[in-house]
Structure formats: structure tokens, C-alpha cells
Amino acid sequence: MLKLPPQATQVGLAVDVAAFTIHEGVLRSLLTLRGRVPHAQTWALPGGFVLVGEELHEAALRELRDETSIELEPRHLEQFFTFGAIGRDPRGRIVSVAHLAVLPHGTVPVMAGASTLHADWFPAHQPPPLAFDHALILGRAIKRLQLRLEYANLALDFLPETFTLPELQNVHEAILNRSLDKRNFRKRLLAQGILTPSGERRSGVGRPAQLYRRARSVRTGLL
Amino acid sequence: MLKLPPQATQVGLAVDVAAFTIHEGVLRSLLTLRGRVPHAQTWALPGGFVLVGEELHEAALRELRDETSIELEPRHLEQFFTFGAIGRDPRGRIVSVAHLAVLPHGTVPVMAGASTLHADWFPAHQPPPLAFDHALILGRAIKRLQLRLEYANLALDFLPETFTLPELQNVHEAILNRSLDKRNFRKRLLAQGILTPSGERRSGVGRPAQLYRRARSVRTGLL
DNA sequence: CCAAAAGTGTTAAGGCTACACCCATGC
DNA sequence: GCATGGGTGTAGCCTTAACACTTTTGG
Numbered sequence: 001m002l003k004l005p006p007q008a009t010q011v012g013l014a015v016d017v018a019a020f021t022i023h024e025g026v027l028r029s030l031l032t033l034r035g036r037v038p039h040a041q042t043w044a045l046p047g048g049f050v051l052v053g054e055e056l057h058e059a060a061l062r063e064l065r066d067e068t069s070i071e072l073e074p075r076h077l078e079q080f081f082t083f084g085a086i087g088r089d090p091r092g093r094i095v096s097v098a099h100l101a102v103l104p105h106g107t108v109p110v111m112a113g114a115s116t117l118h119a120d121w122f123p124a125h126q127p128p129p130l131a132f133d134h135a136l137i138l139g140r141a142i143k144r145l146q147l148r149l150e151y152a153n154l155a156l157d158f159l160p161e162t163f164t165l166p167e168l169q170n171v172h173e174a175i176l177n178r179s180l181d182k183r184n185f186r187k188r189l190l191a192q193g194i195l196t197p198s199g200e201r202r203s204g205v206g207r208p209a210q211l212y213r214r215a216r217s218v219r220t221g222l223l
Numbered sequence: 224m225l226k227l228p229p230q231a232t233q234v235g236l237a238v239d240v241a242a243f244t245i246h247e248g249v250l251r252s253l254l255t256l257r258g259r260v261p262h263a264q265t266w267a268l269p270g271g272f273v274l275v276g277e278e279l280h281e282a283a284l285r286e287l288r289d290e291t292s293i294e295l296e297p298r299h300l301e302q303f304f305t306f307g308a309i310g311r312d313p314r315g316r317i318v319s320v321a322h323l324a325v326l327p328h329g330t331v332p333v334m335a336g337a338s339t340l341h342a343d344w345f346p347a348h349q350p351p352p353l354a355f356d357h358a359l360i361l362g363r364a365i366k367r368l369q370l371r372l373e374y375a376n377l378a379l380d381f382l383p384e385t386f387t388l389p390e391l392q393n394v395h396e397a398i399l400n401r402s403l404d405k406r407n408f409r410k411r412l413l414a415q416g417i418l419t420p421s422g423e424r425r426s427g428v429g430r431p432a433q434l435y436r437r438a439r440s441v442r443t444g445l446l
Numbered sequence: 447c448c449a450a451a452a453g454t455g456t457t458a459a460g461g462c463t464a465c466a467c468c469c470a471t472g473c
Numbered sequence: 474g475c476a477t478g479g480g481t482g483t484a485g486c487c488t489t490a491a492c493a494c495t496t497t498t499g500g
Contacts, residue, residue, distance in 0.1 A: 010275045013234045013318055052233045052316050056307040082305045082320050084279040093275050095236055097305050097318075166479070183481070184463070191461095206478030207470040389452070406454070407490065429451030430497040 012094040015059045016047030016083075016134065018141035019074065019101040020124060020175075022158050027174040028121035029138060030103075031128070032067050035117045038090045039131035043122070045138065047096065048115075060099040068119035069111040075157035076102040080144045081137075088133045100141045100148075102157040125177050142175075149175055153194055156214050162198050164209035165189070235317040238282045239270030239306075239357065241364035242297065242324040243347060245381050250397040251344035252361060253326075254351070255290050258340045261313045262354035266345070268361065270319065271338075283322040291342035292334040298380035299325040303367045304360075311356045323364045323371075325380040348400050365398075372398055376417055379437050385421050387432035388412065 019030040031043040046067040050059040057077055064070060077099060084095035111119065122128060124142055127135065148154045155171040169185050189195060196215045201208040242253040254266040269290040273282040280300055287293060300322060307318035334342065345351060347365055350358065371377045378394040392408050412418060419438045424431040 011236045011273055013236055050234055050307075050318075053309065055309055056305070056318070079305060082279070082302060084273075084320070086276065086278055095273075095279070095320075097307070164479085181464075182479085183465085186480080187482095188462090203471075204478080205472070206476080207480075209479055387452085404490075404492085405452085406492085409453080410455095411489090426498075427451080428499070429449080430453075430499095432452060 010093060012089075012092065013050045014047055014094055014096040015050055015056060015063060015099060016045045016096045016137055017060045017064050017099045017101050018045055018138050019064060019103055020141075020145060020158075021103040021121065022105055022171055022174050023121055025170050025174060027124040027142075027177070029124040029127060029141075030064075030068060030070070031120060031122050031130070032116040033118040033120075034131060035115055041117075042131040043128050044131035045098075045134045046119070050097075056097050057099070060097075060101070064101065067116050070103070070119075072103055074101040075104050076100070076154060078144075078148075081140055083133060083137060085133070096137075098137050098141065100144055102145075102154060104157065105159050145175055153192070156194075162200070162211045162213050164202055164211060166209060168212075233316060235312075235315065236273045237270055237317055237319040238273055238279060238286060238322060239268045239319045239360055240283045240287050240322045240324050241268055241361050242287060242293075242326055243364075243368060243381075244326040244344065245328060245394055245397050246344060248393050248397060250347040250365075250400075252347040252350060252364075253287075253291060253293070254343060254345050254353070255339040256341040256343075257354055258338055264340075265354040266351050267354035268321075268357045269342070273320075279320050280322070283320075283324070287324065290339050293326070293342075295326055297324040298327055299323070299377060301367075301371075304363055306356060306360060308356070319360075321360045321364065323367055325368075325377060327380065328382050368398055376415070379417075385423070385434045385436050387425055387434060389432060391435075 017030075021028055021030075030046060032046050034040055034042050034044050046063045048059070048063045048067070050056060054062070056079060060077060060079075061074070064074070078101075079097055080100050082095060082097045086093065088094070088096075124138065127138055129135075130138065145154065149172060155168055155175070158171045159167060165186055166182075168189065169180060169182065172185070173179055194215050195212040198211040198213050200211045202211055240253075244251055244253075253269060255269050257263055257265050257267050269286045271282075271286045271290070273279060277285070279302060283300060283302075284297070287297070301324075302320055303323050305318060305320045309316065311317070311319075347361065350361060352358075353361065368377070372395060378391060378398070381394045382390060388409055389405075391412065392403060392405065395408070396402055417438050418435040421434040421436050423434045425434055
């Protein structure tokens, strides 16, 4: 159906997904161990080619699902940059629309998918060597995540429905990769009015913490 | 060379360019009158298919040059979003990497290019009806431009090498589509230290204005 | 001298940072 | 009672917004 100039048809279109979660207080990114050349036995972001009848974000979700056998839906999915440099893929001209995904807390266990040997979570700020230009893509994804933290309240997407303020602060600290002042953090977050106390408390070691949930009418942020 | 799943080869890759300049105090966007179906006789952003050996930004520059016979190089060129919704182009699945370009002041005269009937500058905030999803693309380009104004100093790219503070303020006002306080504007801009007085003055009606140029070591911003 | 545009300071309010101690619970 | 983590207030600084008159030139 598609009438294009003959040179144009040889450009392949792919998506890659930088998927994040917080585990044990550190920001982690989902990586797959490639089973095929090029870059067999190398860790890479989940990703692959876009199919004809498929929206870009659907392709991103499909790759996430199929390559990692992950069951949960991302809480946030956002396209953030398209990488198209010549030579970024040895197979030829492949342009990749990179996506940023946030998976809720507790999404830790993952298994290998169809075309991958393993899938696992790695510290996002210290990833292993990555295939293609995926180190660049991951770096840009982290920057975007940090930006989004400011004026979307993306941090909530990392947490379960109810959470404590120290937990929320840990999410911010893990993403920004630095520590924050407790009092200033609480002041700022509570002033935004996006949290409502659930009335419950969470017990553990030390003084129990007040539980919060996101206030009504706070956007959920999926694309 | 390219071994892809058979479904993937049918996705066409294009670029579109939202090119801006300031003329007579208003932000204007460069549009082309399409000569071919689909959307013949409709205004559209300059754009077209990416060729195999071509970087994305090269494709954007080529389309800008060929479709509008514009001679000057953009001062700023930046990819800002990739539009890929199914049905956005009646010819089939075409994904477009949208770019934002800034052309310096004085770039006004344009002529038709190869595949277009006309090319001309239109008020960016009130464009004519546009082909495909180009109204959406233009709207997002304007938002990005406004964002960039804040913490890149993109406004300088709209002006010639030397310029007056009121001229610079006009650029900001045209992009933001609202007026700014003169004193606060001057204070803020001068405090940034990105301007140096050239010593010269510009005469016209009223009191002559001090001319400035960009300070040494202010990034030029092309990509 | 008049029109037209350039240039100039102060004040008030809000937001951000730094900083140290008490509180509630489990063991 | 002690260890552990949760919770609280203030003061200084800086940034931002609001606001009106004087200066310099050309005609």
C-alpha cells in the first residue's frame, strides 16, 4: 500500500524501553541478556521492531511483556527521544523510539522471555556494559526521569497505593541519587496537596509512620 | 542487508520541521502549500521521508532547504517528539520524527521548492488549517520553544549578531504570546551575564538603544 | 517643544536551604 | 531503657512580581 521513495523503505523502526523500579532503596533498570547476534551475551534494554498495525506505545508494552515475562502494567509510559544515528546498529539503518516506563514497587521477579536468556533488574546509576547505544539511552532516560520528578509527581508511580512519607522520600533520593532534607521534603510535598493521610499507620522497627495515598484528582500519568 | 521481521519493513520513517522566526514582532512558522495528494492545496509543515544514508537532522535540514528554497542555516535544530499514531497519514503507517528549528531574523523571503506550490511564513499562534496532524505537531513545537526559552537562551538565535534589549524582549514576548515587564526583563537578562554591550547604539525614533551581543562562551545551540 | 522609545530602583511576598531535637514504638 | 526510625519549626537568603517616572533623541 505504502508508496515511498525506494531509498526510504530500508529504514527499520524499533522501540526500546528503559523501565525503572525501586528495589531495596535503589533505582533499578530492567535489562535483558541478548540471546542473538548482534551483541549476543550482552545486556540490553528491552526493545524490538514496531509492527505495522501497532502504535508506538503498544510496541513498547509488547516488548516489555515478551522479553521479560513481566506481568504488571507500567504505571507510566512516555516516549522521550528517538535515536537514529547511522551505525548505531550493525544490521543497518535502524531508528529507535526510546520510551521511559515506571513499574510499581514489588515488580521484582522477572524471567527470561522468548528471545532473551535472562532478564533482571540492575542499579540504574551503575549499569553493566550495554549493547548498541543503550548506555546513552539509559542515561538520557534517567535525566528525563529526574526532570519529571519535579513537575509531574512521577514518584507516586513507583509506590503501592498507600505509602509513608519516608518511603516517598526514598524514591526521590534513589532517582536523584542524592539525599534530601527530611523536613524540607515533607513540607514541600504536603504543601502540594497531592497526598491525603489514610488514617492508618505502618508498624515496624521504630515509631510507626503515617500512611498516605494520592489525593483524588491527581493524574495517573500513563502517557 | 537489513533482516527484519516482514511486518516491520512497511513502516515509513519521515521527518517534519516546525521552523520559526520572528517577523514584525510576531512568531511565525514556515509552512508549505502541498502540491500532491494527500492533502493537495493544503498548508503543511516542511517534511518528508528519511533516506537510508541520512541522519535524522540531515533529513530535517534537507527538507527545509528543498521544500522552501530557504538559504540560511537554522541556528537551532532539535528533535522534540516522534508522531506515530496509526491513521495519521492516509498512505499507510508513517512515523514522523518532528523537529524544531529556529531561523534568524531577516530570513523572511521564501519561494516554493520542488514538490510544493508555495512556502510562506504564518503567525505561529494562529496558523491556517494544516494537513495531517500538523496542527498538533506545531502546537507541541510551540510549547517546547517556550520551555527552551527558560533555561536555554534560545531567544538569541532569533536575532542578528547585535541587538537591543527591547528587541530581545520582543522575541520573548512573541514566543510566550504575552507581554513582559521591561524592568524585570532587563534585570533578569543582564544578571545572567550572557550579554555584553557592544558599545554602539542604534538610532531610530526615540532615544537610541544600547546594542548588545552574546557573551563569549554562550553555547550556540545547534542540536 | 513634543512625540517616541529607552532606561532606571524599591518593596513585598513566597520559596528554598540549612539546621537539631523530641516522640512513639518493639524488644 | 534503649535502639530505631518518625515527626516537627524557624531564620536567612534569594528570586519573583508589581509598580511610574526620567532621559535621550529626531522632527
